[in-house]
Amino acid sequence: MKTNTIERRHILPLAPAFLAAVMFGMNAPLDKLLLGHIGPVMLAAFLYLGSCLGLAAITCIRHAATGYRVRENNIGKKDFTWLLAGILTGGVAAPIVLMVSLTVTPAANASLLLNTEAAATALIAVLLFHEHVGRHAWLALVCIVAGGAILSISPGGNWSLEAGTLGVILACVLWGMDNNFTCRISAGDPVLIAIYKCAAAGSLSLLIALAVGESIPGPDITAASSILGFFSFGLSIVFYIISLRQIGAARTGTAFATAPFLAVLFSIIIFREIPTVFFLISLPLMAIGALILVKEARYIYK
Numbered sequence: 177m178k179t180n181t182i183e184r185r186h187i188l189p190l191a192p193a194f195l196a197a198v199m200f201g202m203n204a205p206l207d208k209l210l211l212g213h214i215g216p217v218m219l220a221a222f223l224y225l226g227s228c229l230g231l232a233a234i235t236c237i238r239h240a241a242t243g244y245r246v247r248e249n250n251i252g253k254k255d256f257t258w259l260l261a262g263i264l265t266g267g268v269a270a271p272i273v274l275m276v277s278l279t280v281t282p283a284a285n286a287s288l289l290l291n292t293e294a295a296a297t298a299l300i301a302v303l304l305f306h307e308h309v310g311r312h313a314w315l316a317l318v319c320i321v322a323g324g325a326i327l328s329i330s331p332g333g334n335w336s337l338e339a340g341t342l343g344v345i346l347a348c349v350l351w352g353m354d355n356n357f358t359c360r361i362s363a364g365d366p367v368l369i370a371i372y373k374c375a376a377a378g379s380l381s382l383l384i385a386l387a388v389g390e391s392i393p394g395p396d397i398t399a400a401s402s403i404l405g406f407f408s409f410g411l412s413i414v415f416y417i418i419s420l421r422q423i424g425a426a427r428t429g430t431a432f433a434t435a436p437f438l439a440v441l442f443s444i445i446i447f448r449e450i451p452t453v454f455f456l457i458s459l460p461l462m463a464i465g466a467l468i469l470v471k472e473a474r475y476i477y478k
Contacts (some may be wrong), residue, residue, distance in 0.1 A: 185410065190419075190423070191272075192415040192416070192418040192419040192422070193415070193416065193419035193423070193427075193428045193431035193432050194431055194434065195411075195412075195415045196411075196412045196413075196415035196416040196419065196432055196435075197412075197431065197432045197433075197434045197435035197438060198435075198438055199407050199408050199411050199412040199415070200339065200408055200409075200412040200432070200435045200439075201287075201390075201434075201435040201436070201437070201438030201439040201441075201442060202404075202407070202438070202439070202444070203223075203408035203409070203412075203439070204274075204278065204283055204286050204287045204290065204416045204439050204442075205283045205287065205406070205439060205442045205443040205446045205447070206302060206404050206408070206442070206446070207219060207223075207274075207275065207278055207283075207404075208278055208399065209446065210400060210401055210404070210448050211275070211278055211279055211398045212281050213393055213430045214390075214393045214397050214401060215385060215390030215391070216272065216275030216276045216278065216279055216390075217272050217275065217276075217381055217384050217385035217388060217390055218376075218381075218382070218385040218390040218391070218392065219275050219383045219401055220271035220272050220274075220275045220338060220383035220385075221378050221379075221382035221384075221385050222378070222382075222398060222402050223271065223378075223401055223402075223404060223405030223409050224267065224271070224373075224374045224375075224378030224381060224400035224405055224409060225374070225375075225378035225379075225382065225402060225405070226378075226402025226403060226404070226405035226406045226409075226410070227370070227374040227378070227403060227406050227409040227410030227411075227413070228371055228374035228375040228378055228410070229402065229406070230402075230403075230405075230406030230410050230411075231367055231370050231371045231406070231410045231411075231414070232371055234367060235367055235368070235371065237469055238367075241408035255360070255361040255364060258357045258358070258360040259357075259361060259369065259372060259373070260355075260363050260382040261357045261360075262353075262354045262355075262357040262358045262373060262381075263372075263373050263377055265350045265351075265353045265354045265357065266309075266350055266351045266353065266354020266355070266357075266358075266373075266377075267354070267373045267374070267376060267377025268376075268377050268380050268381055268384075269347075269350050269351035269379065269382075270347040270348075270351045271347070271377070272384070273343050273344075273346050273347040273350065274286070274343070274344060274347040276343060277339075277340045277341075277343030277344045277347065278340075279340075280339060280340040281340030281341060281343070281344060283439075283443045283446075283447065286340070286344050287436050287439030287440050287442075287443055289341060289344040289345060289348070289436070290344070290348060290435060290436040290439060292321075292344070292345050292349065292352075293347035293348035293349075293351045293352055293429065293432070293435075294317060294320060294321065294429045294430055294432060294433030295317065295321055295352075295356075295433075295434070296305045296348055296351070296352025296429075297351075297352040297355045297356065297425055297428075297429030298313075298314075298317055298425075298429050298430060299352070299431075300352050300353060300355075300356045300425075301355075301356055301359070301424070301425040301429070303426070304356065305359075307424055307425060312428050312468055313427050315465075315468050316430050316432045316465040316468040317429075317433065317465070318465075319461045319462070319464050319465030319468065320430065320433040320434065320437075320461070320462055320465035321433065322458075322461055323437065323458035323459070323461035323462040323465065324402070326454050326457050326458045326461070329459055345397065352429070355416070355420070355425050355428070355429055356425050358373075358416075358417060358420060359420045359424065359425040359428075362417050362418075362420040362421040363421060366413075366417035366418050366421070367414055368415045369412060369413075369417055370413040370414050371412065374405075374409065374410055374413070385462075389460065416428065416432065419431065419432075430465075433465070434462060434465075437462045440455065
């Protein structure tokens, strides 16, 4: 019984990051389905606007249940610089780049390339913000990214860096910047931060979509995009911010690196793709990376 309690105490700090990964993992394959009915920039807009509406509803329910008592820290004036930087990089630029890239990139390939976000987040955290990362976290990151690299091998045994591939990588670098910017304000209310980010990003993306001539889709596609955004962006951001507060940007990014692997599973289910030998090779690497990360948490939180 005591051992089980200790193990739960080690794993719990990682739970929000893994929940964020699960929700974000379903994004790319479902986006690919929607892109046949909606423009890429317009889709990015409704993903975020749906997130904003859903999180606002949760906030109203939470306030009603607690008698309008605020239990989280407010966002200070100095925090808005980091918030704005996160909105522009991860809220506006990254989703638009990803949506455009998805129009010319298979969903499974794009899903796998999302591993780049974990590497970008960790490197930016270490190089620019001097965040300490232990050898276990680096080893976990290597295993997870290696699994993604193996999955990126084409059936002919080659890697290819086409325009769509480069676009997905660029989007991941932008999200890596956003993750580190958001980490600076992670002590604030995670739901409120997510609402600010989603409202601003969705509004700016909608203006850009209309400016480039994309039309607003019918109510069914609008609703589907908004609901998907609430789960894959809105709730994912909330859990990600909670994880940033608990374990920092680098470790959160490493745990979140399981999202591409989950996205591949969703792609296989949705598009009925047969797993390749590379998928079977990468599976134990991804699992080892997750287990190493849990082991590292044992040393941090014991």
